[in-house]
Amino acid sequence: MDPTxxxxxxxxxxxxxxxxxxxxxxxxxxxxxFTASQVNFESALSAAIADGQTPGLDTAVVTPTSDPAxxxxxxxxxxxxxxxxxxxxxxxxxxxxxxNAKFQVLRTAIEG
Amino acid sequence: MSDLFSxxxxxxxxxxxxxxxxxxxxxNVANADNVSPTSGPAFQARYIVAQDVPGGPEGVGDGxxxxxxxxxxxxxxxxxxxxxxxxxxxxxVRKPDIDMGEQITGMMIAERGYEANLAVVSRAETAxxxxxxxxxx
Numbered sequence: 001m002d003p004t005x006x007x008x009x010x011x012x013x014x015x016x017x018x019x020x021x022x023x024x025x026x027x028x029x030x031x032x033x034f035t036a037s038q039v040n041f042e043s044a045l046s047a048a049i050a051d052g053q054t055p056g057l058d059t060a061v062v063t064p065t066s067d068p069a070x071x072x073x074x075x076x077x078x079x080x081x082x083x084x085x086x087x088x089x090x091x092x093x094x095x096x097x098x099x100n101a102k103f104q105v106l107r108t109a110i111e112g
Numbered sequence: 113m114s115d116l117f118s119x120x121x122x123x124x125x126x127x128x129x130x131x132x133x134x135x136x137x138x139x140n141v142a143n144a145d146n147v148s149p150t151s152g153p154a155f156q157a158r159y160i161v162a163q164d165v166p167g168g169p170e171g172v173g174d175g176x177x178x179x180x181x182x183x184x185x186x187x188x189x190x191x192x193x194x195x196x197x198x199x200x201x202x203x204x205v206r207k208p209d210i211d212m213g214e215q216i217t218g219m220m221i222a223e224r225g226y227e228a229n230l231a232v233v234s235r236a237e238t239a240x241x242x243x244x245x246x247x248x249x
Contacts, residue, residue, distance in 0.1 A: 012243070017170060019239060023119040023232045024164075024173035027126025029225050030133070031162040031176050039172075062172055078228050089235045096242045103247055 003054045007045065008099045010055045014041025015092045017060040022085045025076050033073035036065045036081070118168065119236035125165065125175030126229035132178050133160045133222040137215050144210040149198040154188025155208040157215075185209050 018039040028034040041060040048055035069075040136158040146155040163179035187209070194203030 016239075017172060019236060020119055020122065020168070020170075021172045023122040023126075023236065024168065024175060026225075026228050026232050027122050027129070027175040028162070028164045028173070029126070029228060030129070030221065031164050034164050037172065058170075060170070062170065078224070082228065082231065085232060085235050089239050092239045093242045096246060099246055100248075 003049075004102055005099070006054050006057075007049060008095055008102065010041070010045055010048075010057055010059055011095045012092065012099070013057055014039065014045065014060045015088055015095065017041070017062070018088050019085070019092070021062060022081050022088065025081050026078065026085075029074070029076045029078055029081075031074060034076065035069070035074075036067065036076045037062050038065050117236075117240060120233060122168065122173070122175040123229045123232045123236070125177060126232075127226060129160065129162050129176045129178055130222045130226040130229065133162075134219065134226065136160050136181075137219045137222065140210055140215050141212070141219075144208060144212060144215070146208055147193070147196060147198055148188075148206045150190060150200045150204050150206050152206070153186035154206045155210075156186050157184035157208060157210045159183070 018041075021037045021039050025036040028036075039060050039062055044059035044061065045055050048059070065075060067075045067077060067080075140157040143155040148154055159182040160178055161180045161182055162176050165174040165177050168174035188206045189209050190204045191207050192203050193199055193205045196205050199205050
């Protein structure tokens with residue numbers, strides 16, 4: 001079976017992890033000594049697709065950001081986080097649109 | 113903690129921290145002009161100490177919590193106010209050492225932080241709603 005749904009599922013998981021990380025960063029926007037995290041799942045996912053493999057469901061890698069910290073050791077930038085959150089949510093909706101389109105194709109194939 | 117809809121609990125913890133901060137500021141401002149006799153301590157401003165909570169799904173972190181409270185100096189400042197019934201024989205009373213500018217700045221930061229966490233909640237809700245629509249047509 002073609003891996004489209006697996007790829008989309010993997011992308012949804014990655015985006016959901018990113019949303020959780022952003023939520024955690026924003027919750028800690030004033031925590032002294034807190035270092036914001038970021039999520040990358042795109043490189044592992046595109047590598048798997050390029051190799052013709054079915055990607056794993058969990059390709060997200062969470063790493064600390066290296067942005068400079070302010071005086072209390074916190075490096076959360078609320079503007080960056082808000083931008084990233086909006087971006088993540090729109091991508092999430094786009095991927096869900098693709099999932100629904102794929103299901104529609106399958107439904108048409110089944111029902112004729 | 114449940115993995116499902118976990119953004120809500122993370123953002124909720126952020127809301128809690130900022131709410132505690134706002135409570136502390138309002139308490140500090142309300143008591144900024146308290147007068148006490150020099151024999152006793154002054155009102156001590158409250159400062160919220162936030163801490164991140166490790167753990168959560170895939171170790172991304174479980175939000176923030178109020179780790180404790182720090183207090184301003186009990187010594188406060190001594191002010192000359194001989195007409196005050198609490199004044200000592202030198203005419204001095206004790207007032208809290210609260211910097212109003214610092215309190216108001218803190219209030220603005222806490223307010224923005226609260227709003228940012230609320231924005232995350234509404235974004236997450238939209239995403240979850242979309243996820244719940246999968247397969248419907």
